[in-house]
Amino acid sequence: MQVGSSYLGEPIARVEDPRLLTGGGRYLDDLGQDAVELAVLRSPHAHARILDIDVSGAIDVPGLLAIYTYDDLSGPLAEPLPLLIPHPSISAGRTQYVLAKDEVNYVGEAIAVVVAENRYLAEDAAERIEVSYELLPPVVGLVAAREAQQLVHRDVEGNVAAHFVQQVGDAAAAIAAAPHRLSLELSVERSASTPLEGRGVLARWDTDSQRLRVWTSTQTATGVRAAIAARLGLDLGSVEVITPDVGGGFGVKIVHPWPEEVLVPMAARALGRAVKFTEDRREHFISSAHERAQLHEVEVGFDDEGHLLGLSVRFWHDNGAYLPYGLIVPIITSTQLLGPYKPAAYRVEFESLYTNTVIVTPYRGAGRPQGVFAMERTMDAIAAELGIDRAEVRARNFIQPEEMPYDHGLIFQDGRPLVYDSGDFPATLDKLKALVGWDEWPAYQAQARASGRKVGLGLACYVEGTGVGPYEGGHVQIETTGKVKVSTGLTSQGQGHQTAFAQIVADELGVAISDIEVVTGDTRRFPYAVGTFASRAAVMSGSAIALAARAARAKILRVAADALEAAAEDLEIVDGMVRVKGAPGNEIALGTVAVLSNPLRYAFDEASKAATQFAVGDPDLPPVAEDDEPGLEGKDYYSPLRSTFANGMHAVIVETDPDTAEVAILRYCVVHDCGTLINPRIVEGQIHGGVAQGVAGALYERMAYDESGQLQNASFMDFLMPYVSEVPERIEIDHLETRSPLNPLGIKGAGEAGVIPGAAVFASAISDAEGFQITAMPISPSELFELRRQHAANAAQKGTQP
């Protein structure tokens, strides 16, 4: 790091903002103003056989350009979409066709697409297409899926897509032999990412060069590129994918290719016109992806002190109608459920089940909120059973800092051993207890109760595997103007990558942030990448960019050393000038170094004259050395052995209304350890947004499917996404920075952290306020009211028994 330049760790304002604040953002539907538009005819039925599609009524709609159904597809376009992550436990992986073939399996499944001069006309035509169906019985919800009286896919017995078991030690024996045992049933309902901008894709086919350029609102430009090339039978080199500004992702936009991401380029090539699809809000609810729905059965054995001797968890995961993203969500639940604890023996088993509902793929947290809910409810139950303080029971089961790296003996979601790299859980808990005033709580609660108030304090701990591989890359180029151009292949959806990555480069190169431009998610700039998910962007691309900047720096110093006739190790870079340490005035601008790095035959301006053959170089050596290349660039990749593991603990104080059972949030406290903070302001912003989604998943959001598979609340009027009135006025945050030993900057990732303990911490707090255990989330006031009545009735019944 340079003397006097330390952007890393500074809460600087984002460089993205001036553009976004003045209407200068370029989101998908802001592009392609000349494009014709595509609308999708979607299934109104959850489960039906398609008997006939009659498009004749649509033909006369003015402005109509094309209608496509399954029968119009051929070759790879007519094959099912890919199963992106094929895990060996998947026994019956089913994916949908880009347009339904013979059968539909959820309300919202694409049946036909219409291309017309604009969206209004495309919708006019779409609604004139007549489809005849033979209705089939729908399977809605986990209970019906498990009973399997009806099947989603005729050839998938029991609706079981996958059966998975993992264990370390003999949990059943350990539980049987334990002095204390408990069984819990815990459930979580569906929610969804719900970014403010839905999906969207724009494609231009260049008939002259026979090349395709696609813009899409995605979390993986390179993934979409490869998928489109494969489906359309194009060479990878003939397809470019560009991610414009993306209006939020939260997981849903990692799925690819969406049917529309294939159909729009297909239509653009066929019609020779730019074609665009912009999803509307109802479409986003019924045809993108959801997450979270799981039923869990926990059995735990523990000793008198509350030490976990054996833990056995069975759960059922609702994967929706198809399985394009494999088993990532339930595998994460099954492994991350362990949190900061070390049970002596652990067994987990799950079934992933088909239902006639929207597909399930990762939503911020990705299976962790459910796992943490199951584990933390268990911890509270143990504390209640033994009459031990809830924080104390947790502390007794913590993995200790000196046990890092800690190997759980399990395999994680990336197929690698589940080994925690770092973390100090006792210190994190101490910070949280101090922040929330844990030790003063019993007195406060007693006082509140005495005055007729119901208040509760909740606690939840989590560990989050972040920064999964396989890799990301970074490219850093110093232009002859002295400006620095940085690129990485993964995409941005509002995380402030342009700022955070520029902070890293500014420190590594000794240049001002204002001289650095960062481009993400453009396959023309960086064609090798994975994507933005699993809190991995800072860890993966941040590390790769740091390494690339170091490579560029080494070359800067080498070229400058020649020019300054000094040793490279005697040079430093300050404010864009390479100078000899302790020799004021003996310096050269970075831009000039860039000129010198590229031996020229032709001078194109004054500065470039300095690099022509008559100006530089040793006549006895080749102008570019054998092991060198022209230009002032650095490129590198970061590919870690395994994931980093961030962690944190949340506490919430709630007050439940004695009459209406409404839940008010009095305080919300977060202690968070994501290793090195690149930009604390951005990290805190991520926590704020995550906590809001945690509140949403605990108290408000659910997907209300009726028994026929109709989503009853597929609008912002009925799906209770929090406004400001539903979130805590203030979130109290403290950080711990235990660096990861796995990457050059010690980063651990922060994107998902805020949401993970949401359901668990609210269940803990409401249980504390009410005096009975909450076992199903989210919880509405009417559900809490009903639970009160049940518990009061049970208590009364017990009271009347002899």
Add this chain to the structure above:
Amino acid sequence: MTEQLHEVGLTVNGAAYQAEVPARRLLSDFLRHDLRLTGTHVGCEHGVCGACTVLVDGVPMRSCLLLAVSVQGQHVTTVEGLAAPDGTLSAVQRAFQECHGLQCGFCTAGFLTTITAGLRQNPEPTIEQAREMIGGNLCRCTGYQNIVAAVLRAAEIGGGDAGGE
């Protein structure tokens, strides 16, 4: 049958426009696709999220719930019209950057217009009033705490001048 077109004349960010549009053309689509002022975003098309909020004669309105033909003769301000003609950001815009009041930026235009009008009505809001002011706009990224802070900060640095037309 081609659609019947209707004349509409209105002022947007101080510039006069005359156009012919179908009766069903939404004001949001008219601004975004006919005038190419794409800073106004559409998040739900049913008037709940507030991302498409513009000022019509100074009053915040949801442009996805208005037909373009219905704003005949009126003055519309979009996010593009909030900064000064020389590009200087308004107090609300500056406060959003200072307070990290935006992440993906998609909902931001609706907040900026709403707050601009809100601060004109109430230049010195309390925190409760600031929360009330943004109570009808959805944001999925920020959790709102920094947006509330931006309202208060804008009041502080704006000195009653919220910017815009």
